[in-house]
Amino acid sequence: MEDFHxxxxxxxxLEPKAREEAERRLRADFETELAILVLDMSGFSVHVxxxxxxxxxxxxxxxHALAAPVVRAAGGSLVKCEADNLVAVFPDSRxxxxxxxxxxxxxxxxxxxPSPDDVLSAGIGIDFxxxxxxxxxxxxxxxxxxxxxxxxxxxxxxxxxxxDEARRRLGDAPDLLAEPVVFSVSGLELVAHxxxxxxx
Numbered sequence: 725m726e727d728f729h730x731x732x733x734x735x736x737x738l739e740p741k742a743r744e745e746a747e748r749r750l751r752a753d754f755e756t757e758l759a760i761l762v763l764d765m766s767g768f769s770v771h772v773x774x775x776x777x778x779x780x781x782x783x784x785x786x787x788h789a790l791a792a793p794v795v796r797a798a799g800g801s802l803v804k805c806e807a808d809n810l811v812a813v814f815p816d817s818r819x820x821x822x823x824x825x826x827x828x829x830x831x832x833x834x835x836x837x838p839s840p841d842d843v844l845s846a847g848i849g850i851d852f853x854x855x856x857x858x859x860x861x862x863x864x865x866x867x868x869x870x871x872x873x874x875x876x877x878x879x880x881x882x883x884x885x886x887x888d889e890a891r892r893r894l895g896d897a898p899d900l901l902a903e904p905v906v907f908s909v910s911g912l913e914l915v916a917h918x919x920x921x922x923x924x
Contacts (some may be wrong), residue, residue, distance in 0.1 A: 725861045728754065754856040756814045759780035759820035759890060760867050761800070762875035763791065763827065765808035766845045766882075784808050787844050790830040798823035803863050809876070811863065817852050817886065817893040821900070821919055824848045826882040832882070851872025852890040874916060878907055884919045891917040898922070 733744050765787055788805050795802055795812045799819045803811040812846055814820040831844040849872065855865025867887075874885040886894075891902055902917040 725858055728858050728861075745759055750856070754858060754872075755854055756813075756857045757852075757854045758815060758857070759850060759852045759893075760803075760815045760855065760863060760871045761795075761810075761812045761820045761824060762849045762868075762871040763787075763810040763812075763824075763846045764848075764876040764879070766847060766880070780808075783844060786834070787831065787846065790844070791827045794826040794830055795823050798826065801859065803857070803859070804861065811868075813857065813863070817850065817890045818897075820850045820852075820890070821884065821886065821894065824850060824919070825921060828882050828884070846890055847875050847879025847881060848884045849876070849879055850884065850886040850890045852893050871873065871913070873909060873914070878909075878916070880894070885916045888915045888917070891919075 725878070728847045731746070735746055738746055765784065776839070784807070787808070788810065791810055792802060792805075795810075798814065800812045800814040800823050803813055807813075811908050812820075812823065814823065827848065831846060834844070849870070851867040851871040853865070853867035855863055855867050857863045870887055874887070879885045885905070886902075894900065894902075900921050903920075905916050906919055907914045907916065
């Protein structure tokens, strides 16, 4: 991560032609095309106020322990677990969606205790595209930003939202229901799909 940041910082001191070449090398070293999943736990402020920060940190640790094996089982790789977020990448949209739905199942079926505050839930956003990836550390780019927006700001508890591009790459997906939803975000119109399993 330090090397990546150092290479970004070094761009400021370069002439335009040298900067263009350095940026090309950065893209060659770090750019990838994958599905990206961003999870954000629901009810952070409410749970911290009711139960205190230590109780919520326990909830976050439980979420990580439940979600990480689901990510790996679906063929994904964890990028980072930061605060009450989880970021993971997958070779394709199908595996990202399988992981998202599996995570929702795992959180819903493994409560940590009898209190309603013990129940874990999250919103998840998924996009597909080209972005910069530092494996196991961080990711940067438009698909990353959009997945964060969907997972953190727009998806409700227990909900998976995928971009039009991520949904398109699922193909027919007869086992899934995809409900189109349109959001207005920072003056931009964002088309997404609310994904659920088809009953039966």
